[in-house]
Amino acid sequence: MTLPPSPAAPFPAARTAIVTGAASPRGIGRATAARLAADGWSVAVLDLDEAACQDVADRLSDEHGVPCLGIGADIRDRGAVNAAVHRIEAGLPQLVGLVNNAGVSSPVPFLDVTDEEWHRVIDVNLHGTFHVTHAAARIMAERRVGRIVNISSTSAERGGGVYGRAAYSASKAALLGLSRTLARELGGYGITANSVAPGSIDTDIMGGRLTDERKAVLLRDLPVGRVGTVDDVAAVVAFLLSEDAGYLTGVTYDVNGGSHIA
Secondary structure: OOOOOOOOOOOOOOEEEEEEOOOOOOOHHHHHHHHHHHOOOEEEEEEOOHHHHHHHHHHHHHHHOOOOEEEEOOOOOHHHHHHHHHHHHHHOOEEEEEEEOOOOOOOOOHHHOOHHHHHHHHHHHHHHHHHHHHHHHHHHHHHOOEEEEEEOOHHHHHOOOOOOOHHHHHHHHHHHHHHHHHHHHHHHHOEEEEEEEEOOEOOHHHOOOOOHHHHHHHHOOOOOOOOEOHHHHHHHHHHHHOHHHOOOOOOEEEEOOOOOOO
16 A cells, blocks of 8 residues: 555544453553543444443443444454454544554563463564554555554563563563654654553553552552552543644653653
8 A cells, every 4th residue: 555645634523543452341441442432532442352342332432422332353363353443434433543552461581481472472462453553554544644552561661560571571662663663654644653651550461450568569669659540541542642642753651650761
């Protein structure tokens, strides 16, 4: 697909954002989907369980009065992703936003990582993100306006973290490079691409609910004095998808309470 670059098209009032990995009750994806719906976006909730996705979409529609759609798809499967994006394009307003949030973690130290564990993490976090972005960006390019946000991690910048180790950190670091490349290659089509790198956020990807003991350990490295919430991340993602963020591209927003200061 080759299109001549041109100025960005106007930001549409009726617009859709895809949020992957948005069905988990305590996840960043679900909080982001809710924030976007509250801001007037139609939201396509994309995750493995279609029933759970549709339940989230129905709740968002009821609470915020915007059309939403829940679709079950394994983002590792390019065919399933292409079919999902086709349904979104046919059933919701113009596709403008994409939040690549779906991901899996891995607490396995490098010397213990098996081939199976490495591929499990890379297939979801990197290959899955590639599949969804490839399908969505083509539509955005044709219409000359788009916002892409990849959810990376402080682990990508620090070389590991409290829970995610080698495979996770490598996959999330790759997303930073992908975002910067997309920023350069897609800017001429009116598309911005940025990353958000959360630090210690109280979600299930960190291995379950945080106990008081685990929170105490985390707080030792947090200048703000509290563990982050999914809403902290969702607020930054919502800004990067907004019309106001049109002059920001190729940047990484660290949402980590000061645990990593570059």
